[in-house]
Amino acid sequence: MTDTPPPSNDAALSVSELAASLKRTVETNYDHVVVRGELGRVTLARSGHMYCDLKDEKAVLNTVMWKGQVDRLPFRPEEGLEVIATGRLSIYEGRSNYQMIASSMRPAGAGALMALLEERKKKLAAEGLFDPEHKKPLPYLPRTIGVVTSPTGAVIRDILHRIRDRFPVRVIVWPALVQGDSAAGQITAGIKGFNAMTGEDRPDVLIVARGGGSIEDLWPFNEEIVVRAAFDSEIPLISAVGHETDTTLIDYVSDARAPTPTGAAEIAVPVRSELLLQTGEAGERLKRALVRRTGQAKDKLAAARLPR
Structure with a gap:
């Protein structure tokens, strides 16, 4: 059973x-x-x-x-x-x-991002992206400046105000987010978009800018797509990200690095009044030299006509 x-x-x-x-x-x-x-x-x-x-x-x-x-x-x-x-x-x-x-x-923690940043920096440096021979000279008197930044806020106001004070030129703003996950793509699109322009609309120099912030806030400017777009830019590029103590990877590939967005405007254009003063002084020196040379030529001519 x-x-x-x-x-x-x-x-x-x-x-x-x-x-x-x-x-x-x-x-x-x-x-x-x-x-x-x-x-x-x-x-x-x-x-x-x-x-x-x-x-x-x-x-x-x-x-x-x-x-x-x-x-x-x-x-x-x-x-x-x-x-x-x-x-x-x-x-x-x-x-x-x-x-x-x-x-x-x-x-x-910031330590995790810093470790990732150092790893990426070494990788890009090994590819030669930071080599000095890739730097392009900036134009002395640009006719048009392209700015990739947020269209609102203090950064673009500071840049426009400084350019207007120093040497008024045409400025084209490419609006882009400068913080958050979508920022890197929009900044990249701005750099590539300006380079794709032709004719009079094409800028002579670019400024990529944002204000200060934490490493998390500035992270889009450490993204590879942004760094490679800046490296590939045929238009000379000035990076102006954060404050003087902030450094991002775009700074290593840009043709010039400004400590602040206002500093980028100062690098991009000379001071018009100073330039006028310099050209005025140069003109006066040229006139004095011309008068002196003319006088010397007259003296020589007069001496040649004297009877022997």
């Missing part, structure tokens, strides 16, 4: 019931989480959503961030960067997979 198990009072759950229960438990208890990890796979979809992995040496967490949050990121997520992500856990019942829905993300 075979032994039969005693009857159980436990009710059997269906797979979908169990999955739904797990979903409720996880999403209720982990509706706000802060996770630190290294970015693994990073995919920016055409929709603007970002799909990535957060990982450490023992586990991987699938993570998604929707377009609205991605657009507000102060940096460009890259594989290998250590970050701190805030969000909630969600479960897909159909496959019992869980993932993190991230609402925000930031580098895990």
Whole structure:
């Protein structure tokens, strides 16, 4: 006679019931989480959503961030960067997979970005992008200046005001975000767009500028696409990013680096009044030299006519 198990009072759950229960438990208890990890796979979809992995040496967490949050990121997520992500856990019942829905993300301290910056700097330097022989001379009297920056704020006002005070010339502004994940693409488009111009609209010199900020704020000017666009620019380019103590990778490939946006305007054009004074003084010296030479010629002519 075979032994039969005693009857159980436990009710059997269906797979979908169990999955739904797990979903409720996880999403209720982990509706706000802060996770630190290294970015693994990073995919920016055409929709603007970002799909990535957060990982450490023992586990991987699938993570998604929707377009609205991605657009507000102060940096460009890259594989290998250590970050701190805030969000909630969600479960897909159909496959019992869980993932993190991230609402925000930031580098895990400035140290993480500095390490990435040094690695990228070494890579670009090894390619020769920073070599001095690639620097182009700036025009002494540009007719048109192209400026890639935000169309609002103190930076563009300072540049326009300084140029107007020193030597009024035509200025064309290419509006671009200068902070956030979309900034690098817009700055690159501005540099390439000016270079694609022809005729009288084509600037004689470019200024790429923004005000000061943290390393996260200035990060778009460390992005490879921006650095390579500045390097490839056929138009001489002045970088003016941040304050005097701030240095970004675009500074190494630009043809001149200004300590501030106002300083870029001072590099781009001379002072008109000083130039007029110099040309006036040069004209006076030329006139005096001409009078002196004319007098000497008259004296020689008169001496040659004297009887011997």
